Amino acid sequence: MHTALVIAGKDLRQRLRDRSALLMAIVVPLVLASIFGLIFHNAISGRLTFKLGLVDQDRGPAAQAFVAEALAPLQRSGLIAVRREPTLGAARSATEQGKVSATFVLPAGLSAAIGHGRPSTLRVLGSVDATIGTQVAQSIAQSYAERIDTVRIASAATGATAIGAAQVAATPSPVSIADNSTKSRQLDAGTFYAAGMAVFFLFFTVQFGISSILEERRDGTLARMLVAPVHASAILVGKLLTSLVLGFASMGVLAIATHFLLSAHWGNVLGVAALIAAGVLAATCVMALVATLARTPEQAQSSQAMVALVLGMLGGTFFPVAQAGGLLATLSLATPQAWFLRGIEDLTGGAGPGAVLGPVAAILAFAALTGALAFMRAGRLIAP
């Protein structure tokens, strides 16, 4: 243990001297969290309302259903405001002039087409200046279209030849728009991006510890350590300690800094601590596993960056993937990041530390799996 501490002490000294490591661990996540927080603050907390246009050339039950089922709840929640345009031309100019971010175009014959199972197109005219608003409009249209498809497939299976538009409207949506808006509110933008950026960069921060073994092998200092009267395992433990300390330090600093600087509400301290502990452990194990698969430090660093990026994106640290629903949401649960954010979500809602037991267990399972695999391959790392 003494040897492991000596090695970890040396490593931390090296890391402290390395500006880019500090930048990556603390400064970049903090800056990104504040930028994203600012951009999305209003959108996610519902204070900003997207103005959307609507051209109803259909004037049938499908259009009524769209307005009543897809748009009305969002209007009530304040996320969108809908403005009807008489003609396509008027809608176009309103969009171009920036009066609305995007416009839905319900073509003539939409209801009839749906009723007879013919394809039809619900168009969204977007403004290039309002990409977020356009995306919001597109996702609303998309979910409505998916709902129609579901009904169409269901009725094909039951042998029905025609579907009433009312039937479409009555079918529960596979992707609930209403859910979408209420869920976003649970995590305010400041907290979401504070937690998201912290856990995203955590995976980069911890990589320094374990993959420095590969650097030391390249530079000959690993051979020097192996020739000293120490157990090879102490070297591994020292490197793991380095990763853990770096992880805890960066998460701790980020939690405190975002609390004061970005008014992030992380919630119950004990719960946050448990989530951070599990997250640091999981990040270290994942990065250790990736390091055991690499032959050179450069290889390790690039594959670690790739893994951190993919897991981070999938885990919803940049975009709330979990709210997109479907396959992506399910896949995201295979990442410790998603569970971490889920845990923080629960805590932000005012729950006690008990609420994070599930997420913590999921993250620890991830750590155990990757840690066991890394352990089985660890011998390679300390071979001279």
Next chain:
Amino acid sequence: MVALPLRPATTAQASSENYVPCAWRSPDEADMSAWEVSPMAALRTVDAGVKGAPVGPLVHGPVLECRELHKRFGDVEAVHGVSLQIAAGETYGLLGPNGAGKTTTISMACGLLEADRGEVIVAGRPLTTRSVAAKAAIGYVPQELAIYPDLSARENLRFFARLYGLSAAAANARVEEVLAVIGLAERAREPTKNFSGGMQRRLNIGIGLLHRPQLLILDEPTVGVDPQSRNAILESVEALSAEGMAVLYTTHYMEEAERLCDRIGIVDLGELKAEGTRAELVALVGEHDRVTLEGTGDLEAAARACKSLSSVRAASVQDGGVQLIVDSARSVLPELLRTATDAGLAVSAVEVDEPDLETVFLHLTGKALRD
């Protein structure tokens, strides 16, 4: 392998006093003032400091014993049946060209590499890659620099001192001693990436001395070093040996082996071809002379042609000429010149030498030590 009588292993007994490396006397301009001190001054300074005995019990047998070491890398038989013994105070040189298996041999001797076959005994204890206690007796200086460029010289030394089990206080005291000895005391706080090549080399060696090992293993420590630093390194090895340290020194420079080593093992293609003192090795060549024909033209053909002469024992191409071992240079020289010229060598100079280690190597392996 040629059997030779072992020299009595009592050149110098391990003393109970601390080993004191000499000061470095070939300064880089940068830190001249720091360590332009006479070796004796440095010795006194250090003597006044910490008194320490070498790590581990004093043993009366060899400090290092390698028995029948074998190592193979895929198809390459890197080391094939190498055995050697080194006594306290003795400097043993492994002399051989690049790729001879020197680094592989000492990697096994210091417990870095597992031998396929054979065993290593250090200070009476068997040594494997998993040994911990036995490794404490060894100081290892790798061929390539192995230091942390982002840490200072002092931080580098402290880290390794602690790794070798010195307490914080003992490590601090010892680090200052070693810094003085390697002439880096004035620049101890600077990151080593700012150091000149010679300074980095000195630090590389200093790390191996921190724990006062009984056995110091140096792998070609003078490669790529300027002549001044090289001389300083050789002097310090001599001083360490005089203090009773056993030294295993690898080199492909004949002059270094001749100057430093009490005994020399000649290695080629993973095998120990011969072993003994310089005089013993030279005697192996017998009453032979080394003839070097310098010139241009078809060197290969000239070497082949000369080799077919009955009085020529070995012939090999060296840069700019042909090197030969002949029974009696005086009588064979005219015939030799004729043969070489006929084979297409335009001879520009002829050199006849008494046999030296270079000759021994040529005699034993049929090729030049350096190509």
